[in-house]
Amino acid sequence: MDWGMKNRLGRLVKADGHCMFLPIDHGYFQGPTRKLEKPGETIAPLIEFADGLFVTRGVLRAAIDPNNCPPIILRVSGGTSIIGQDLSHEALTTSITEALRLNVSAVGMSIFIGSDYEYDSLVNLGQLVDDCNDFGIPVMAVTAVGKELEKRDARYLALCCRIAAEFGATIVKTYWCEDFEKVTQGCPVPVVMAGGPKVDTEREVFDFVHDGMQKGAIGLNLGRNVWQHPHPVAMMKALRAIVHGGAAAGEAEDVYRQEIQAEN
Ligand code: 5RP
Numbered sequence: 001m002d003w004g005m006k007n008r009l010g011r012l013v014k015a016d017g018h019c020m021f022l023p024i025d026h027g028y029f030q031g032p033t034r035k036l037e038k039p040g041e042t043i044a045p046l047i048e049f050a051d052g053l054f055v056t057r058g059v060l061r062a063a064i065d066p067n068n069c070p071p072i073i074l075r076v077s078g079g080t081s082i083i084g085q086d087l088s089h090e091a092l093t094t095s096i097t098e099a100l101r102l103n104v105s106a107v108g109m110s111i112f113i114g115s116d117y118e119y120d121s122l123v124n125l126g127q128l129v130d131d132c133n134d135f136g137i138p139v140m141a142v143t144a145v146g147k148e149l150e151k152r153d154a155r156y157l158a159l160c161c162r163i164a165a166e167f168g169a170t171i172v173k174t175y176w177c178e179d180f181e182k183v184t185q186g187c188p189v190p191v192v193m194a195g196g197p198k199v200d201t202e203r204e205v206f207d208f209v210h211d212g213m214q215k216g217a218i219g220l221n222l223g224r225n226v227w228q229h230p231h232p233v234a235m236m237k238a239l240r241a242i243v244h245g246g247a248a249a250g251e252a253e254d255v256y257r258q259e260i261q262a263e264n
Contacts, residue, residue, distance in 0.1 A: 055074065122163065
């Protein structure tokens with residue numbers, strides 16, 4: 001691996017080999033997502049706990065202080081909206097020149113396996129990897145499911161992650177699922193987990209994050225279950241305890257409870 005690529009990856013993935021990314025890119029197709037109407041305000045108390053911020057160039061420029069931010073993973077795909085015909089019809093929307101200008105540590109784009117635009121998203125991924133390799137920029141492939149959340153099973157996600165790795169992704173972001181080891185074992189590059197729509201209890205999040213880490217994930221790219229939660233700082237601290245501290249789900253819950261007691 002080239003020096004620049006190693007250096008950029010090293011900013012994102014910490015010495016323990018683990019990472020905790022905070023995605024706030026949802027507005028690129030969802031508009032002003034709940035609790036992310038003012039992204040700068042939402043994430044201000046959270047950024048010190050994030051190893052990376054997954055964000056579009058628009059929000060980065062408008063809402064993030066260049067002198068006080070974690071390493072950036074720039075979302076570079078898009079072109080659809082939640083009210084449009086088909087969420088999978090994405091293209092590359094941001095150039096490598098722009099990524100370099102913004103001094104990002106990685107770029108990220110979605111692939112849509114099994115959709116009408118599977119071919120387009122995979123060809124785009126190959127192109128992005130080629131372009132980024134020229135400049136030592138890691139690529140995070142996002143295994144997107146659009147509105148079909150029920151697709152999130154081990155067989156499907158293992159297929160998506162493996163294909164992303166075959167196309168040259170440096171890191172793959174996917175969802176946790178039952179039998180998650182089938183996803184990580186079939187993927188020769190590091191896998192991070194998203195959270196999906198907010199779940200009912202924090203314990204559910206701690207349980208799946210702990211399970212996924214035990215089964216080979218290197219960390220998280222988890223958004224709504226943090227910043228839509230009433231206690232996002234407590235969530236960040238508890239999740240860090242699992243990802244970087246090796247805590248069990250129950251121990252993470254203790255961290256969470258201690259933090260909300262301290263907040264009150
Ligand atoms: C949305 C994304 C998000 O980065 C990803 O889904 C993680 O966020 P969440 O934990 O809220 O699902 O790619 O476009």
